[in-house]
Amino acid sequence: MPSPMPDYVVTRKRVKNLRITVKPPAGEVRVTAPAFVSERAIRDFVASRAEWIAKHQARIALQPAPLEPGPDANRLRRELRRAIPPLLAEWAPRVGVPIPDFTIRRMTTRWGTCNVRARRVTFNLELARREPELLEYVVVHELAHLIESGHNQRFYAVMDRALPDWRLKRKALNHGGIARDLADG
Numbered sequence: 001m002p003s004p005m006p007d008y009v010v011t012r013k014r015v016k017n018l019r020i021t022v023k024p025p026a027g028e029v030r031v032t033a034p035a036f037v038s039e040r041a042i043r044d045f046v047a048s049r050a051e052w053i054a055k056h057q058a059r060i061a062l063q064p065a066p067l068e069p070g071p072d073a074n075r076l077r078r079e080l081r082r083a084i085p086p087l088l089a090e091w092a093p094r095v096g097v098p099i100p101d102f103t104i105r106r107m108t109t110r111w112g113t114c115n116v117r118a119r120r121v122t123f124n125l126e127l128a129r130r131e132p133e134l135l136e137y138v139v140v141h142e143l144a145h146l147i148e149s150g151h152n153q154r155f156y157a158v159m160d161r162a163l164p165d166w167r168l169k170r171k172a173l174n175h176g177g178i179a180r181d182l183a184d185g
């Protein structure tokens with residue numbers, strides 16, 4: 001059965017190609033279009049991507065609402081604050097770095113960040129709602145940044161050595177959570 005034609009909002013921009021994005025939390029469809037592309041062509045393009053759009057909207061609908069400040073967030077923060085030190089103690093020697101300080105923050109674009117100079121790593125509070133092995137992956141990822149700050153061959157070599165299946169975990173982390181396709185800091 002073909003997917004129904006979705007509603008969409010068009011923004012005209014100085015871009016070369018048509019682009020469709022599906023925005024959480026409501027799954028709104030936005031189309032970015034060059035000035036010269038007709039309404040008709042945009043409609044045809046959206047229609048041709050209807051199945052892809054429906055799939056993304058379904059995925060977004062399954063995501064939990066973002067964490068708001070309050071008792072739940074406080075409880076999750078306490079849980080995460082307890083869960084992280086043993087992971088740092090276990091993984092810092094394996095990665096080959098000293099145990100860094102850490103903080104927990106609500107973030108919308110990152111699972112974690114690493115301030116190499118201050119030797120401080122920051123974790124997204126949302127990790128408290130994800131599987132423990134995904135938190136573990138982010139811990140190892142941020143520790144690896146203490147060796148190599150960029151996402152380059154050297155960084156991936158550190159990750160491959162420490163956590164050979166890290167790519168699977170990154171994939172799992174970026175699917176089915178509130179932090180949709182968050183970059184990994």
Ligand SMILES: [Zn+2]
Pocket residue numbers: 141145151184185
């Ligand atoms: Zn990173």
